[in-house]
Amino acid sequence: MKPWKLLEVNYNFVKNYSYEVAVLPIGATEPHNLHLPYGNDAMTTERIGDLICERAHQLGAKAALLPCIPYGVDSNLMGFPMTISLNPSTVDILITDIVRSIEAHGIRKMVILNGHGGNGLKNLLRELYGKTEVFLSLVDWWKVPSDLYPSLLDHPGGDHAEEMETSVALCLYPELVELDAADEGAVKTSHFEAINKGWAQITRPWHLITTNAGVGNPKKADAQKGKIILDAVVERIGQYLFELSEAEIGDAFPY
Numbered sequence: 179m180k181p182w183k184l185l186e187v188n189y190n191f192v193k194n195y196s197y198e199v200a201v202l203p204i205g206a207t208e209p210h211n212l213h214l215p216y217g218n219d220a221m222t223t224e225r226i227g228d229l230i231c232e233r234a235h236q237l238g239a240k241a242a243l244l245p246c247i248p249y250g251v252d253s254n255l256m257g258f259p260m261t262i263s264l265n266p267s268t269v270d271i272l273i274t275d276i277v278r279s280i281e282a283h284g285i286r287k288m289v290i291l292n293g294h295g296g297n298g299l300k301n302l303l304r305e306l307y308g309k310t311e312v313f314l315s316l317v318d319w320w321k322v323p324s325d326l327y328p329s330l331l332d333h334p335g336g337d338h339a340e341e342m343e344t345s346v347a348l349c350l351y352p353e354l355v356e357l358d359a360a361d362e363g364a365v366k367t368s369h370f371e372a373i374n375k376g377w378a379q380i381t382r383p384w385h386l387i388t389t390n391a392g393v394g395n396p397k398k399a400d401a402q403k404g405k406i407i408l409d410a411v412v413e414r415i416g417q418y419l420f421e422l423s424e425a426e427i428g429d430a431f432p433y
């Protein structure tokens with residue numbers, strides 16, 4: 179039994195244990211180029227949640243890993259079959275109910291561990307600010323080791339089923355990665371320079387800008403790169419969870 183994993187512990191354990199910090203993973207169910215599973219973001223984020231809580235536990239933290247939300251905001255990938263999408267407002271309601279639940283049980287710190295770029299959750303933190311006693315922070319796990327990408331990756335810079343994401347998948351569940359099937363993840367540019375430059379933001383219509391849902395070339399992905407990325411993610415977020423677990427919440431928290 180993993181003491182951090184809520185799906186595995188029993189009441190006999192929980193009644194004598196007090197968790198300090200909750201971790202809520204959220205992913206997505208969507209195509210990832212031709213080679214990664216539809217559940218990639220959910221499975222990767224769930225596994226990372228398990229690994230960071232294990233590391234935090236080793237350091238002495240009392241972290242609770244909540245079950246992963248397997249769906250995310252995917253309205254702009256609905257052009258691909260079997261994409262399952264939640265509206266941003268639905269995700270906000272779902273997470274708010276989970277925050278209220280852990281708050282009722284006396285937990286005062288929570289990390290939302292996000293594994294899907296479409297889940298823009300910062301506004302939810304702003305929405306709940308001042309309305310809950312739970313200190314909320316949001317970690318997009320793929321941003322945590324981004325300082326390593328330029329030297330580690332042959333094709334840094336993609337953002338969907340690319341070399342980084344594929345390397346992590348090859349490290350965690352190689353049996354579900356069909357790398358030979360992948361295309362090069364080329365992306366169309368817009369007629370509008372403003373959109374290409376990024377200062378005019380849009381919801382990118384994935385079926386129009388990609389060939390097979392991938393953004394970024396995954397061909398040079400390998401498990402060793404994935405392990406380097408995961409090791410950094412686990413060490414850095416694990417340490418953060420430990421610090422959160424130990425911290426006393428006062429008026430000036432977290433400063």
Ligand SMILES: [Zn+2]
Nearest residue numbers: 218219339343
């Ligand atoms: Zn993904």
